[in-house]
Amino acid sequence: MTGILGKKIGMTTVFQPDGNVVPCTVIEAGPCYVTQIRTKEKDGYEAVQFGFEEKKEKNTAKPLAGKFKKIKTPMLRHLKEFRDFPVGDLKEGDTVNVDLFKEGDTVKVTGVSKGKGFQGVVKRHGFAGGQRTHGQSDRQRAPGSIGGSSYPSRVFKGQRMAGRMGNDTISVRNLKVIKIFNDSNLILIKGAVPGAISGIVEIYKK
16 A cells, blocks of 8 residues: 655645635655565565654664665654555665655545543543532532442443543544645645644555
């Protein structure tokens, strides 16, 4: 599957020829460097490993720094393998950019959602909470009973309770590419994609 790494820049709106306003997410997609090519003969599967976002050599582990010097690429912060990527004439050290996509393509975007920390059941699961009147002030945001005492005498697995919210890997499918700026490696995708501004996302195209 064809794909690329990118960084979420923010959101904007685009006016279409028919006058409609479309909300779009701006992603800086590439340039990505080919850092490794996996083959069935050597690795048992086919994939291409991309590196994205340059960083200083002093902040790079020595084994990785040696790898980057060997293939003559800058020091890279993020590495990701894309399975079944059409290798073609690609070789280690080559660059791949937003030219992989064209306007009108349907893509899948994967990213890490915003972390919300430890949250209660009202925010995390949408519980209604308790009464606001009749002396029930201590039950306003409480979950209530979580299990029967006589039967089953335990809490069911998967019971919705308070806990860590967000910071999960989320994929959004069937998003449409609205516009591409090849000179600055920017891609505008209709709608929202997971993650915070400056978060790393993966863009896939079948």
